[in-house]
Amino acid sequence: MVVDRLIDETVDGLFRSLADPTRRDILRRCGRGQLSVSQLAVCYPMSFAAVQKHVAVLEKAELVTKERKGREQLVRGKVETIRTAGRLLEELEVVWRGRIDRIEQILGDEKRGSRK
Amino acid sequence: MVVDRLIDETVDGLFRSLADPTRRDILRRCGRGQLSVSQLAVCYPMSFAAVQKHVAVLEKAELVTKERKGREQLVRGKVETIRTAGRLLEELEVVWRGRIDRIEQILGDEKRGSRK
DNA sequence: CTTATCTACAACCAGATGGTTGTAGATAGG
DNA sequence: CCTATCTACAACCATCTGGTTGTAGATAAG
Known part of the structure; x- marks a missing residue:
């Protein structure tokens, strides 16, 4: 699993933050x-x-x-977090593509070892 | 621009849908x-x-x-929309990486024509 | 036909969200 | 020092959200 151990609350906050046009514009x-x-x-x-x-x-x-600069607070985008969101989406695709295959493979591995 | 003309409401709904653990689990x-x-x-x-x-x-x-099957309604994930979300995130990264460069390039193109 | 199952949808409610105004602390500049 | 600017945060309010229960239509099964 590529993106493991991100608790739900974190992911909720991530996508919820992206679900507002003002915030998306701020990010841009x-x-x-x-x-x-x-x-x-x-x-x-x-x-x-x-x-x-x-x-x-x-x-x-x-x-x-945010980074203090005198009396101002400079805001900087954090690219890693955007990538995290992207990986969560990719992981979904992987689950969709591989769910059944993987179950079969795991069941098979128990008695046969790796197949193919 | 890779993902163009998606109105805010659509994008809002997309990310808002993803911002709930039950819905993410349903998707999986x-x-x-x-x-x-x-x-x-x-x-x-x-x-x-x-x-x-x-x-x-x-x-x-x-x-x-959703697809009707007798009295049931079968739910199927739509991979294209997940990809759309992913592309929106990538586009953000591109803006971050290329904002200043692109402005300079556009200004340049006005008098020089397309480059490369 | 009758009944059980699956779905659809309305009405309702508590809590979260996105906005407002107002007050106050820090820092820069005259 | 005094003032203007930038930030932080509390209190308040309307609307949205995520849950509930209840009612009703369609289809499958006996």
Whole structure:
């Protein structure tokens, strides 16, 4: 199993974070980590506090990190977490493709060793 | 752009569907499409109606399809939609990696024509 | 036909979510 | 020092979400 031992809550938070257009847009903007929270905030038709909350959600899901720079807080995207999400999806495909085969193989292995 | 013209609502529904452990488990189980809604329902500590709602959410997000078989409704995973989700994540990575380069390139192309 | 099973859907409820405003602490600049 | 800016966080509110129960339609089985 490629992505093991990620508890449900973590995965929930990861995908839930991605399920909001404002947060996806924040992610697109902050790949290089040059934008402060207030710079991000002016991009959206909502209050600073609302954007701050979105950033907090992303941070909790580890999709971004924040780095203090004077009185600003620079937001940077965390590529590893995006990859984790991608791997979770791939794993699903693998389960779909291999479920039955794998069960048969395991049952076979018990008496025959590897097949083919 | 690999994944174009997917409106926000669609993407929201896609990731939101994935942000629930019951629904992720349903997806894992129904890759081959052999399971009816009621067969799925007995796997979880909740009512039939609750599982039915989860399946409805997955169906609306096009992560599964349903196929009538007599009085049952067989649920089958839709691999293309999983791939769509994966591509959305990859696209994010691409934006992070190439944002600045691409802006420079577009500005350059305006006077130079296509490169390479 | 009658009954049991599978599905669909409405109504309802508690808790989470996404927004608001307001207050307050830190830091930069005049 | 004083002020403006950036951030943090609490309180509040409307809506969405994930669960429940109950009712009803269709199909399979006796």
